[in-house]
Amino acid sequence: MQKVLPVLWPKDLSCEVGGYCIGWTRPVICVAGVLYVDSRNDAESILSSVQLSDESAQLSCGSSPRVIGRFTGLDVKRRLVIELHDSEATTLQVIFYQRPNLRYMEIYALDFHIYDFATPKSRARYPTKSPLAFIMHDFTSPTVTPSSLGPEVLNQMNLGAFLDQSLRRRVHLTPHRNVWLYFASLQRSSHRIVAKVFQTTLLFTNWGDGNLVNGVRAIFALFNMIFATAQQVDVRVEQIVSIPSQSRRIYNAAGPPTSHSISRYVNFWNEIWLILNDIIIGSALGSFLCENSETLSSLLHSKLEYSLIDLPQHALIWLNNWPAGLKLNTELSRFYCHSLLGIVAVWGEVLRWIIFPHLPSIIYAIGLLGSLGLTMSVSALSDLLGIVTLHLHICYIMSAAVFSQQLTISGSLWNLFRGKRYNVLRKRKDSWDYDVDQLVLGTILFTLVAFLSPTIITYYALFALARLIIVLFHAGLDTILVLMNHFPLFALLLRIKSPLRMPGGFTFRLAEHGSVPLIQIQSIPFSRIFDHYVYLGSRLAAHYHPLRLIRVLLGGGRMSSIPRSYIRLRSVQNRGDAGAYREKP
Known part of the structure; x- marks a missing residue:
């Protein structure tokens, strides 16, 4: 046979x-x-x-x-x-x-x-x-024989x-092929010349060797954890510095393309397109802000003053006067009201005399940052939101600290009445026989906690709700940053224009009606193009999930916006394993 x-x-x-x-x-x-x-x-x-x-x-x-x-x-x-x-x-x-x-x-x-x-x-x-x-x-x-496709x-x-x-x-070599090879070599040499000129320019300004980059990053190390603008500047600097090396790896590569070279090609041009689109959209928005800074300032001045200064003061005074028949502890309520009113009043004077008079200039500066990209304007707006709501954040931290301690004391007293004690060494709850004096002291403390709880919970609920609204505003701004920084725009357009340049496997067409079997390139599905973008979006959704926010509120935890490093694709790549993300309440 x-x-x-x-x-x-x-x-x-x-x-x-x-x-x-x-x-x-x-x-x-x-x-x-x-x-x-x-x-x-x-x-x-x-x-x-x-x-x-x-x-x-x-x-x-x-x-x-x-x-x-x-x-x-x-x-x-x-x-x-x-x-x-x-x-x-x-x-x-x-x-x-x-x-x-x-x-x-x-x-x-x-x-x-x-x-x-x-x-x-x-x-x-x-x-x-x-x-x-x-x-x-x-x-x-x-x-299966080794002749299978692999x-x-x-x-x-x-x-x-x-x-x-x-x-x-x-x-x-035909004359036509000679001409084609000439233009192909000319194209490769032109890419090398452009990359060399750009690299020389960076070396001349001490950006290419990385010395100044490391110095700038050392200076921005502290600011990156506080200000979104510094983080966005670091993202753009990292992208610009990596352009020459990526260009060399793409256009100086010898031999046929591979899946890794195509990935580098898509990454490179996707970053270029995102930066250009960011600058175009940011310039349009920035020109609108610069031209209408006075009008926007007059519209926002009264609303910001009422929302950030007058409304918190009215709410604190209202809570101190037994709101809706709720009888709070008089002394503790007065202490809460006077302390928090002092914080709101002090920062309110800063807003009235320093920030609000210069609000047109601030809006104009945000518009000027738009020439560097929409992400710069959004980052500056996020930082401005954090600055003007600093007094509400401080009030929230203070009330949350008291509420968290109250929950800790309540849990300890609950273990006391059940005859339990927490074993620190074994990290478990063991049975324990308490003395009569300890039970009496626990009863007295439980009475104090029970009577002071309505007052503590009421003031905590006020500033926790204010903090929740601010965090939701930050969530919207963070979503815009993720959209503008990491949206696979070039990959999506390349998949539509040239599907075969985005390989996703192969298809095997069987022989029908005397035809010969055929193996063809299968393009990547659209769902896989958005894999990493969906992954970053899932991080945002996990951090700002309503159930998580409710759990943080009920537990007295620190509610904050998501760290920028967790919505930054390059930092995920440097860490290697992006699945180690864990949220702390």
């Missing part, structure tokens, strides 16, 4: 003229191209010249390329006739495959991700193991066009 061998044949290869087939024989016969020469020795000499060049290391995939056999043409039934060398098989199963266009960075890939790194969530949804690995571990399936075969199909071009360059 004759052995049937599958042969992968390029679909765009001419089948009218015979020649010698060049390609790989392991793990499956994969034809890269056909040399139209007179003898086998001529074909092997041309292939040897390619293997002796610098391109030989890139062409080795599972096995080295060789002269597979001689293609003689088509038979009566329009089937390919191939005479294999060093093979006893006479029956061949020809399978066409769509040869990638290397000029447009088209490849077969199973491990392609939009970014150079993959989050744990995306790795779980889209494993990078080959289909052969899964089949080999299935004990119920029949024995990473080596896909790499051979990717390198087929590259090998064919290398062979054709050594056979003959």
